[in-house]
Structure formats: C-alpha cells, structure tokens
Amino acid sequence: MIEVSNLTKRYAxxxxxxxxxxxxxxxxxVGLLGPNGAGKSTTMRVLSGFMPxxxxxxxxxxxxxxxxxDEVRKRIGYMPENNPLYPEMRIAEYLKFRARLKGLGWLKSxxxxxxxxxxxxxxxxxxxxxxxxxxxxKQRVGLADALVHEPxxxxxxxxxxxxxxxxxxSVRALIKSLAGKHTVLISTHILPEVEMMCSRVLxxxxxxxxxxxxxxxxxxxxxxxxxxxxxxxxxQEALRAAFENLVEVEHFDVTARDxxxxxCALTPLDGKDIRPAIFALAQANGWKLRELTRSxxxxxxxxxxxxxxxxxxxx
Amino acid sequence: MNIFMALLRRELGTxxxxxxxxxxxxxxxxxxxxxxxxxxxxxxxxPITVPVTQAFYQTFFFWLILLxxxxxxxxxxxxxxxxxxxxxxxxxxxxxxxxxxxxxxxAALIFYLVTWLPLLACLAIVRHFTQQTAxxxxxxxxxxxxxxxxxxxxxxxxxxxxxxxxxxxxAAAMISFVLGTALFALGFxxxxxPFTTDNQSRIVSYFDLFNHMDNFARGVVxxxxxxxxxxxxxxxxxxxxxxxxxxxxx
Numbered sequence: 001m002i003e004v005s006n007l008t009k010r011y012a013x014x015x016x017x018x019x020x021x022x023x024x025x026x027x028x029x030v031g032l033l034g035p036n037g038a039g040k041s042t043t044m045r046v047l048s049g050f051m052p053x054x055x056x057x058x059x060x061x062x063x064x065x066x067x068x069x070d071e072v073r074k075r076i077g078y079m080p081e082n083n084p085l086y087p088e089m090r091i092a093e094y095l096k097f098r099a100r101l102k103g104l105g106w107l108k109s110x111x112x113x114x115x116x117x118x119x120x121x122x123x124x125x126x127x128x129x130x131x132x133x134x135x136x137x138k139q140r141v142g143l144a145d146a147l148v149h150e151p152x153x154x155x156x157x158x159x160x161x162x163x164x165x166x167x168x169x170s171v172r173a174l175i176k177s178l179a180g181k182h183t184v185l186i187s188t189h190i191l192p193e194v195e196m197m198c199s200r201v202l203x204x205x206x207x208x209x210x211x212x213x214x215x216x217x218x219x220x221x222x223x224x225x226x227x228x229x230x231x232x233x234x235x236q237e238a239l240r241a242a243f244e245n246l247v248e249v250e251h252f253d254v255t256a257r258d259x260x261x262x263x264c265a266l267t268p269l270d271g272k273d274i275r276p277a278i279f280a281l282a283q284a285n286g287w288k289l290r291e292l293t294r295s296x297x298x299x300x301x302x303x304x305x306x307x308x309x310x311x312x313x314x315x
Numbered sequence: 316m317n318i319f320m321a322l323l324r325r326e327l328g329t330x331x332x333x334x335x336x337x338x339x340x341x342x343x344x345x346x347x348x349x350x351x352x353x354x355x356x357x358x359x360x361x362p363i364t365v366p367v368t369q370a371f372y373q374t375f376f377f378w379l380i381l382l383x384x385x386x387x388x389x390x391x392x393x394x395x396x397x398x399x400x401x402x403x404x405x406x407x408x409x410x411x412x413x414x415x416x417x418x419x420x421x422a423a424l425i426f427y428l429v430t431w432l433p434l435l436a437c438l439a440i441v442r443h444f445t446q447q448t449a450x451x452x453x454x455x456x457x458x459x460x461x462x463x464x465x466x467x468x469x470x471x472x473x474x475x476x477x478x479x480x481x482x483x484x485x486a487a488a489m490i491s492f493v494l495g496t497a498l499f500a501l502g503f504x505x506x507x508x509p510f511t512t513d514n515q516s517r518i519v520s521y522f523d524l525f526n527h528m529d530n531f532a533r534g535v536v537x538x539x540x541x542x543x544x545x546x547x548x549x550x551x552x553x554x555x556x557x558x559x560x561x562x563x564x565x
Contacts, residue, residue, distance in 0.1 A: 048407045052563050066563075073409040080407075084400030086325070088333050100321035101408040145404070 001026045001153055001183040002047065007056035009042050016042040018207035019056070024200075026152075027180050031198035032187040039207040040187040041081050044157050047185070048078040060153055074103060077146030077182075081157040083139055087131030091122055091141055094130060095148055102149035109148075116144040121170060136167035143174065153183045160193060172197055227267055230278050233260040233288040242281055248274045261290065319414045326422030329391070336426065339387055343380055343430040350376035351437040358441075366452075367441050368459040369532040371434075378525075381466055382495050388427055389474025390488035392419045393559070397482035412559045420475050420552060427467045431460070455534035462531025465544035466524065470495050472551035479558040499524050 002024040009017040017039040024030050032040045045051045047058055049069045058065045065072045086094060092113060099109035117123055120140040130141060139159065146154050159175065160168045175197055178184050188194060194201050195215050203211040211218060232239060236254060239262055243252045251267040268274045275292055282289040330336035353374045354367070371377065396402040405415065438456065470491070477490035502523030505516065520526065527540040 045403070050403055050407050050562070070409050070411070073407055076407070078404070078407045080400060080403045082400055084402075084404055086329075086401060088329060089325075097321055097325050098404075098408065101318055101405075101410055103318065103409060105317075 001028075001061055002185065003057075003059040004043075004047075005057050007043070007046065007058055008054045009039070009046055009051070010054045015207055017046070017053075020204070020207070020209045021056075022202055022209055022212055024183060024185060026183055028200055029175065029179050029184040029186070029198045030200045030202060031194035032185060032202050032204060033189065033191070033194050034187075034204035035189055038204040040204055041157055043204070044078070044155050044185070044187060045080075048076055048080075048155055049073050050078075050080075074149070075152045077149065077151035077154045079142045079146045079154075079156045079159060082161075083142035085130050085138060085141060085145075087129070089130055090126065091128055091130060091133075092117070092126030094141065095144055098145045099148045104149055112148050112150070113144075116147045119147065120144040120174060135162050136164065139163060139167070139171060143171070147178075151182065153185070154178060155185045157187050158189075159186060160188065160190065168193075227265050227294070228274055228278065229291065229293050230264045230266065230282075230289065231257060231261050231291040232264060232282055233290070234262065234282075234285065236262060238285070239264065242285070246274070246277060246281070248272050248277060261288075318410050319418055322410070322414060322418035323422055326392075326419055327425060330388075330422065330426045335391075339384070339426075340430050343384060344433040346376045346380050347433045347437060350374040351440075354437075354441075358445075366455045366533060367438065368455050368534075369529065371438070372459070372528060372532040378499065381463075381470060382492065382499060384427065384430060385423075385467065385470035385474045385495060386477070386488040386491040388423050389471055389478050389491060390484045391478070392423065392475055393478040393555075394481050394484045394487040398484070406562075412556055416475065416479075416552060416556050416559055420472060420555075423471045423475070424468065427471060428464065431463055434463075452534075455532070458531045458534045458536050461536060461541075462528050465531075465541060465548075466528060468548040469498075469544050469551070472548040472555070473498075476551045476555045476558065479555045498522065502526060 002022075004023070005021045006019050007017055007021070008015065008019050020039075020043070032043065034040050042051075046053050047060070047065060049065045049072055052066050060072045061075060063072050063075075089097070095113045095116065096109055099112055100106075104112060117126060120143050122137070122140055122144060125137065128137075130138065133141070139162075143156070143159065146156065156175070160171050163171060172193065175184060175186065179199070186193075186197065198215065200212065200214055201218060202209050236256070239254055240252075243249050243254075243264070243266065248269050249266050250269040253265040255263050255265075257263045266274060266278070273294070275294060278292060279289065281287075350371060353376070354371050357370060358367075393402070396405060406412075473494050474487070474491040477494065478484075478487040480490060481487045501519065502525045505519035505523055508519075521539065521543055527537070527543070530537050530540065
C-alpha cells in the first residue's frame with residue numbers, strides 16, 4: 001500500500017527525514033513512534049502529498065505521491081497534527097463540505113456524512129458549531145473527515161493527543177475497528193497506544209527508522225537481555241560464590257531483604273534462560289526460594305533503549 | 316466545477332456567517348453615507364455640470380473605501396488558513412491549486428460587490444429627489460459600477476497575492492495596502508514629474524487609476540483601462556497561484 005524508498009526531506013539547513021525506507025501492506029495498522037522532532041509529521045506530510053520529498057520516492061497503491069498527486073490524494077484520508085478545522089462551521093456542514101471537496105456527489109456525500117457521524121460518535125451533534133466543541137469532539141470531527149470518502153489509506157498524525165482517558169479509549173477503539181478495511185498509519189509518542197492498536201511499529205529517531213517490527217517481536221528481541229530476579233534465603237557469601245560458579249550468569253547483584261532472604265538480580269549471558277539453573281542451585285543447597293521471575297521488557301524499555309544514544313548526541 | 320462551487324460556498328460562508336463580514340459592510344455603508352452627505356452639501360450650494368456619479372466619486376471617501384476595503388477582505392484568505400493549519404487539510408484534499416485560488420478570489424469579489432450596494436441606495440435617493448433623469452442615467456451608472464468592479468478586481472487580486480505570501484493576516488493587510496496605495500499614488504506621481512518625452516508620460520498614464528475612475532464615473536468606458544485592469548488582475552492571480560504552488564518546489 002505504501003512504499004517509501006530512500007525518502008529524504010531537508011528544510012533550510014536541517015534534515016528532518018534522513019533516507020528512510022519502509023513499506024506498509026494493505027490492511028495493516030502501523031504506528032510511527034518516536035520522540036518529538038523525529039520526523040514523523042514530516043514523513044506524513046510527504047505521504048499525504050502536502051510537501052514534496054527532497055529526494056527518494058513515495059508510492060501509495062503504486063502511484064507516485066508527487067506525480068499522481070490528485071489520484072493519491074483521493075485515496076488518502078489525512079488528519080494533520082493539531083487537527084485544524086474551520087471554527088465557524090457546523091459539524092455536518094463541515095463534513096459535507098469536505099466530502100464534496102473529495103469529489104463525492106451530492107447524494108453520496110449526504111449518505112457518507114451520516115455514516116461517519118454515526119461511526120465517530122457525532123450522531124445528533126451535526127448542528128453544533130466546531131469552534132465551541134470540546135477537544136474530544138473536534139478530534140472526532142477530524143477523524144470523520146479523514147474517513148468520509150472511504151479512503152484506502154488513512155494517515156493520522158497524533159490522533160489521541162490532548163484527549164482525556166475516556167476519549168482516548170473511544171478513539172483507539174474506532175481506529176482498531178478500521179483494521180482490515182483500511183490501511184492506517186498513525187504517529188504517536190505514546191507507547192501504550194502503539195502496543196494496543198498497531199500490528200506493526202516503526203520507531204523513528206532523528207529522521208531515521210531505527211526499528212520496524214510487531215510489538216511482540218520487538219519485545220521478544222529485547223527479552224534476551226532481560227534480568228532474572230530470585231529471592232533466596234541463604235548465607236550471602238554462599239550465594240555469591242554459587243553465582244560466581246554459574247557460567248551462564250554474566251553479572252549479578254545481591255541485596256539483603258527482610259529476614260534471611262536476599263534479592264538477587266542476575267543478568268544471563270547471551271539471553272539464556274537461567275531460571276532452571278537457579279532452581280536447581282537452590283534445591284541442591286536446600287535454600288528456600290520464594291520468588292523466581294524473568295522481567296519482561298515493555299515496549300517502553302525498548303523504545304528508551306533504541307532512542308537513547310541518538311537523543312544524547314542531539315543534546 | 317463541483318469542487319469549485321463547494322469552495323466558493325465555504326468562502327462566502329465565512330463572510331456572511333460571521334460578524335466580520337457585517338462589520339465590513341457596516342463600515343463601508345458608513346463611509347458611503349459620509350460621502351453622500353458631502354455630495355448633498357455640494358449639490359445644495361452650486362449647480363454642477365458633471366454627472367452625479369462623478370461628483371460622488373470625487374469625494375475622497377470613495378478612494379478611502381477602495382484602498383481600505385480590499386486589504387480587509389483579502390487578508391484572511393490564505394494567511395488565516397496557513398496560520399491555523401487548515402491550509403494543510405485543504406491542500407491534501409484532491410483539489411487543484413487553480414480551483415482554490417479562483418474560489419477565494421471570486422468569493423472576495425462577490426463580497427466586495429455586495430458592500431457597494433448601499434451606493435445604489437444613495438444614488439436612488441438623489442434620483443428620486445432631483446427628479447432629473449439626466450442627473451443619473453443608466454449608462455453612467457453602469458460605467459461607474461464597471462469601474463468599481465474593475466478597480467476591485469485589481470486590488471483584490473493584489474490582496475490575494477499578499478495574503479498568499481504571509482501567514483500573518485496583519486502582514487498580508489499591510490502588504491496589500493502598501494501595494495494598493497503605491498499603485499494609486501503612481502497616477503499623481505505621473506502628473507508631478509516633468510517627462511521629457513511623450514512616451515514616458517503615456518506609459519505612466521496607463522497606471523493612472525484616478526483618471527481611469529474619473530472616466531468611468533463620467534460614463535466613459537475606455538478600452539485601454541479595461542484591458543489594463545483585466546490584465547493586471549490576471550497577473551496578480553497568476554502570481555498568487557505560483558506562491559500557492561511554491562510549497563511543491565520549495
């Protein structure tokens with residue numbers, strides 16, 4: 001659906017997007033994740049045909065976004081950052097106007113406006129003036145606008161920013177419901193959002209795509225370095241000596257807990273699972289073992305891990 | 316065409332469904348009324364030999380309206396959309412740049428013509444009370460309105476251009492006001508400068524807006540003036556289009 005190859009976008013003296021390539025298949029919900037200023041919005045602006053790329057090509061369903069701009073724009077529903085709307089218009093009037101702009105006929109636009117208003121929870125709100133709406137409602141109007149012409153590709157730039165938890169939940173549910181029928185590209189810097197909604201994540205930092213995978217795969221990939229926590233009741237010296245002798249343990253840390261228990265944080269070598277070895281150790285020595293867990297890296301850890309070095313260079 | 320109509324309707328909507336539009340109409344009506352008062356005083360003193368429209372337009376309020384009105388109407392057109400970001404939603408819809416520029420220009424033009432309607436009322440009053448049909452025949456009136464229309468086209472296209480250049484409405488208004496005033500003053504400069512050759516003075520006289528309007532108000536439609544206004548309008552609209560397109564090659 002989307003093929004981006006070697007896309008670079010330079011503003012005067014600054015490279016916002018630096019030679020990125022990725023593809024998005026039909027029906028996928030892809031999250032573009034990255035800190036502020038990572039080039040997410042710029043990428044989306046180029047995709048939507050608002051700005052040309054400095055170099056590289058972007059194709060949407062096989063059409064070049066620059067040369068077949070009109071055709072591509074018909075297939076895209078784009079909601080820019082901050083969701084700009086005309087404050088003086090009424091909701092239904094605005095959506096009707098947008099539907100007409102996107103080439104829908106009079107009857108068709110009426111039908112579609114009604115449909116998307118139901119879909120986005122704007123039923124019976126058609127007469128309300130956009131300028132007086134709450135942020136959540138405005139966001140829904142923006143979403144309804146992106147959906148109104150049944151585009152193949154929906155690009156949403158930070159669709160849940162500034163919403164309260166309830167509104168975020170309903171927006172997420174709405175976006176999730178689009179999967180399969182539409183291809184969706186969402187940008188965000190909120191991690192749980194990506195974990196919940198997206199089938200794939202692209203992590204962007206400093207204008208580059210640093211990782212691209214499913215949320216689960218990213219987690220699995222990082223799990224190799226995950227720590228094992230064991231709480232064991234044993235003499236401290238004996239524990240230390242035992243861990244020294246375990247070849248699979250790269251690094252360990254023993255701290256005293258309540259009573260006779262010690263909390264041991266062990267980093268395994270090469271991502272091996274050392275939990276059975278620890279259990280065997282406790283059993284062999286007759287030590288009491290009350291906890292044995294392997295910490296799962298959340299996407300947040302991965303994100304921080306991936307983005308950290310570049311962020312430091314920038315600062 | 317459908318897209319153009321949708322755009323035009325929205326643009327007109329922002330004029331007529333907002334307070335701003337009516338404030339502008341009221342301000343113009345006030346200035347028209349003031350020049351009407353001045354006109355009445357002139358008519359009350361001495362008999363005049365020129366058509367009423369010409370006497371009317373020689374009151375300086377007329378030019379005040381022309382010079383102030385178009386920047387106020389046009390400053391919003393592109394600058395506001397750029398400032399609020401709606402320009403992005405607009406241009407990522409499958410609409411052509413030409414359609415956008417044309418819709419904005421025509422909406423401004425229609426609104427501009429509406430603000431000139433109170434003038435008709437003033438002239439109708441004159442006609443009714445003087446009972447002299449010669450004071451205001453339809454040809455003179457038509458020519459006057461043609462002049463107002465053409466001068467308006469030029470100033471509005473200039474305003475569109477200024478608005479497209481900036482994302483600040485203030486800056487857009489200032490640019491179009493300065494350009495408009497400069498263009499207007501050119502006619503006076505031409506009179507003040509001693510030209511050595513005929514050609515020089517003739518070329519400058521093409522830009523003499525005051526003189527053009529004088530002719531229109533007398534009922535004289537000079538084709539040179541018509542061509543000047545139409546072509547200058549097209550030039551500014553073309554420049555506006557280029558500015559709107561420029562984001563594609565910047």
